[in-house]
Amino acid sequence: MSARLPHARYEELVVGHALSALEPEDEELLLRHLPGCAACAADLALHRDTLGQLAHVADAGPPPPGLWSGIRAQVEASGRPVSFASSSPASRGSGSSRVDELQRRRDLRARLASRTTAWTSVAAAVAVVAGLGLWNLDLQRDRDAQGAVSQRLTQAVRAMEESPARTVPLAAADGRVTAVAVVHADRLSLVVDGLEPNDAASSTYVLWGTSSGMPAQALAAFDVRDGQVDVVRDLPLPVSARAPLEQLLITHEEGRAAPASTRQTPLAAGRAA
Amino acid sequence: MRTGVTLPNRRAPRSAPAGVPEVGTLAGQDDRALIGRVVEGDGSALEVLYQRYGRACYGLARRILVDEQLAQDCVQEVFVALWRDAGRFDAARGGFSTWLLSMTHHKAVDAVRREENLRKRRTSADALETRESDDPPVDDEVWSRLRGERVRTALQTLPDVQREALTLAYFGGYTQREIAGLTSTPLGTVKTRMLTGMRRMRSSLDGLSGAAGQDAPERDR
Numbered sequence: 001m002s003a004r005l006p007h008a009r010y011e012e013l014v015v016g017h018a019l020s021a022l023e024p025e026d027e028e029l030l031l032r033h034l035p036g037c038a039a040c041a042a043d044l045a046l047h048r049d050t051l052g053q054l055a056h057v058a059d060a061g062p063p064p065p066g067l068w069s070g071i072r073a074q075v076e077a078s079g080r081p082v083s084f085a086s087s088s089p090a091s092r093g094s095g096s097s098r099v100d101e102l103q104r105r106r107d108l109r110a111r112l113a114s115r116t117t118a119w120t121s122v123a124a125a126v127a128v129v130a131g132l133g134l135w136n137l138d139l140q141r142d143r144d145a146q147g148a149v150s151q152r153l154t155q156a157v158r159a160m161e162e163s164p165a166r167t168v169p170l171a172a173a174d175g176r177v178t179a180v181a182v183v184h185a186d187r188l189s190l191v192v193d194g195l196e197p198n199d200a201a202s203s204t205y206v207l208w209g210t211s212s213g214m215p216a217q218a219l220a221a222f223d224v225r226d227g228q229v230d231v232v233r234d235l236p237l238p239v240s241a242r243a244p245l246e247q248l249l250i251t252h253e254e255g256r257a258a259p260a261s262t263r264q265t266p267l268a269a270g271r272a273a
Numbered sequence: 274m275r276t277g278v279t280l281p282n283r284r285a286p287r288s289a290p291a292g293v294p295e296v297g298t299l300a301g302q303d304d305r306a307l308i309g310r311v312v313e314g315d316g317s318a319l320e321v322l323y324q325r326y327g328r329a330c331y332g333l334a335r336r337i338l339v340d341e342q343l344a345q346d347c348v349q350e351v352f353v354a355l356w357r358d359a360g361r362f363d364a365a366r367g368g369f370s371t372w373l374l375s376m377t378h379h380k381a382v383d384a385v386r387r388e389e390n391l392r393k394r395r396t397s398a399d400a401l402e403t404r405e406s407d408d409p410p411v412d413d414e415v416w417s418r419l420r421g422e423r424v425r426t427a428l429q430t431l432p433d434v435q436r437e438a439l440t441l442a443y444f445g446g447y448t449q450r451e452i453a454g455l456t457s458t459p460l461g462t463v464k465t466r467m468l469t470g471m472r473r474m475r476s477s478l479d480g481l482s483g484a485a486g487q488d489a490p491e492r493d494r
């Protein structure tokens with residue numbers, strides 16, 4: 001039987017538990033403690049939330065097309081009554097799952113053959129992380145809404161992919177990217193993450209476009225909500241703005257309509273050309 | 274245990290709940306509503322959840338397991354487990370995506386520890402490597418641009434040793450003791466670094482400047 005630990009030790013164990021990194025004896029200690037400690041339970045939820053956000057940085061691209069087919073096959077074989085709508089996009093590819101599988105195996109063999117096995121120091125690995133900046137993270141607070149936002153973005157992006165588009169990051173003066181515009185010949189979409197929420201009763205953000213020799217033209221007015229990734233979809237580009245855009249700018253304006261011109265300092269800008 | 278890659282023949286559903294909505298209709302529903310439908314036997318709701326989070330689950334499993342096939346097996350296991358027992362999700366204890374990704378992480382770490390050969394083959398650099406990407410589609414680019422800045426900022430708040438401890442545990446699947454051995458650091462110090470690093474990350478992600486007030490002093494044991 002072990003003596004009670006100082007609470008600070010349990011706090012460390014909670015982190016290790018969230019990371020699935022505890023040794024069995026520590027795991028056992030914590031699991032005895034957790035049911036009676038609301039503070040540790042709350043900490044665990046917070047740590048899991050943080051790690052859940054971190055998980056998004058490990059993006060490996062879309063899952064292989066055959067993966068859903070395999071899940072669906074197991075679901076249908078599970079013995080539980082199940083029904084699928086007939087027009088499910090992910091299952092449309094299931095007929096080619098065997099082909100997908102063979103291709104996947106070929107890809108895997110090729111990658112394994114080319115993988116080096118040299119041990120790289122831990123410090124170097126961490127430096128690689130920092131240097132390459134391969135991290136990204138979802139900061140949305142409303143976790144249940146996250147999927148819906150993601151879905152909207154994906155739909156927006158798919159629509160964008162139907163015709164050639166340019167992706168234009170818009171950065172603040174400190175270099176921080178706060179929005180990305182996807183510009184088509186006749187329309188654009190904007191994904192905003194990092195601008196302060198505006199007062200939707202009395203102000204608006206405005207996206208401006210500049211073309212060679214032309215004054216900046218308001219392309220769209222939009223609001224930014226708190227803690228959300230805002231997706232402004234398929235804004236029609238005025239005909240007069242369809243000349244090759246050189247630069248996109250975002251300003252914050254008083255009033256609810258985009259003014260004809262602005263004297264505000266741009267909050268973010270990006271080269272479109 | 275790895276599941277086979279050969280897919281069984283698809284069977285016709287044994288019964289179907291009346292009025293199964295199209296996937297497109299379900300796509301607008303929130304996670305909790307979809308889970309409710311999964312509990313009732315709606316496979317299309319499960320499919321929408323897969324469309325929503327399958328990519329994140331796959332990316333996480335792929336990063337931890339390195340092996341693409343193992344990663345697929347892991348994600349398959351997660352979603353089949355979700356199908357079998359969706360009622361285990363308790364919304365009062367956190368968001369669905371957090372729960373699902375936590376389950377994915379747990380299963381991936383279990384798998385990587387079982388696969389000793391794989392474990393020996395991979396390096397910690399593998400665990401942290403950037404994905405092999407050919408021309409990322411527009412959505413990848415959009416997301417990575419949007420999130421990259423935020424995350425870099427959050428990570429830059431971490432001293433190297435804290436970032437090292439967290440990444441080796443989370444993406445490498447190493448235990449605290451293994452990390453202590455890998456980094457020639459006392460176990461107690463590793464634990465403290467993890468706690469401090471997590472608090473700092475949390476603080477950064479909450480948009481608070483600095484987290485010094487929450488830092489625990491490092492100790493050696």
